[in-house]
Amino acid sequence: MADDTFLAHGPRVAIRRITVRDHAEIDALARASAALHVPWVPRWEHTPDxxxxxVERFDHATHKGFVICLHETGAVVGGVNINNIVRGTIQSGSLGYAAYAPTTGRGYMTEGLRLVMAYAFDDLGLHRLEANIQPANVASIRLVERLGFEREGYSPRFQYLDGAWRGHERWAVTAEMALGDPRDAG
Ligand SMILES: CC(C)(COP(=O)(O)OP(=O)(O)OC[C@H]1O[C@@H](n2cnc3c(N)ncnc32)[C@H](O)[C@@H]1OP(=O)(O)O)[C@@H](O)C(=O)NCCC(=O)NCCS
Structure with a gap:
């Protein structure tokens, strides 16, 4: 059964797992956000099916999907996925995230992504999170910089988005960096 309890709270937002019941709300938000999202993330084309x-993908150990909600109202203001989780000696996942047009630029994503990072490191036991970001995506680069990520490098022709293979900068944070732990030896 879908679980819609909050996993963590910040001052203004909380995070919970995405569920199939979120379809109508996210569908309306994503349609209103096309100009914000394209060409940075895949175009929203979902039917209920x-x-x-x-959403079923997030039942698997390799993918986790979260929504960021205002705790006062429960309204969805953003989404964060941890994709392609690798365990063993790597313990890393790849982030996908998006704000929605009606509530972007208010700090909700910074707060929500910080909660997801803490959940990933403390509850999921991950050691590293990476975000692959197109160089022109200034808002996304500013977001991860604020959260302590470092630029690791550049991957040419990394992801097919909006009709072209687009190069991405690879940004990452480890648990030690997020906690400001001096044991981070690079
Ligand atoms: C990248 C993206 C998620 C960033 O979202 P965002 O809404 O800018 O992030 P936040 O909610 O944390 O808002 C941060 C901004 O709000 C401002 N802000 C306003 N009021 C604020 C408050 N009370 N508290 C904190 N920040 C506040 C901050 O100054 C910051 O602006 P700045 O970056 O110009 O300095 C969003 O631009 C987006 O969805 N882009 C399209 C999808 C995308 O690119 N996904 C990532 C692919 S790699």
Whole structure:
């Protein structure tokens, strides 16, 4: 059964797992946010069925999907996925995230992504999170810089988005960096 309890709270937002019941709200938000999202993330094209298949992906250990909600109202203000989780000696996952047009630029993503980072390191036991970001995506680079990520390098032709293979900068944070731990030896 879908679990919609909050996993963590910040001053203004809380995070919970995405569920199939979020379809109508996210569908309306994503349609209103096309100008904000394209070409940075895949174009929103979900039907209720394809959304259910998308959410089902997060039942697997390799993918976790979260929504960021205002705790006063429960309204969804953003989403964060941890994709392609690798365990063993790597313990890393790849982030995907998006704000929505009605509530972007208010600090909700910074607060929500910080909660997801803490959950990933403390509850999921991950050691590293990476974000692959197109160099022109200034808002996204500013977001991860604020949260302590460092630029590791550049991957040419990394992801097919909006009709082209687009190069991405690879940004990452480890648990030690996020905690400001001096044991971070690089
Ligand atoms: C990248 C993205 C998620 C960033 O979202 P965002 O809304 O800018 O992030 P926040 O909610 O944390 O808002 C931060 C901004 O709000 C401002 N802000 C306003 N009021 C604030 C408050 N009370 N507290 C904190 N910040 C506040 C901050 O100054 C900051 O602006 P700045 O970056 O110009 O300095 C968003 O631009 C987006 O969805 N882009 C399209 C999808 C995308 O690119 N995804 C990532 C692919 S790599």
């Amino acid at each position: 394809s959304f259910a298949a998308y």
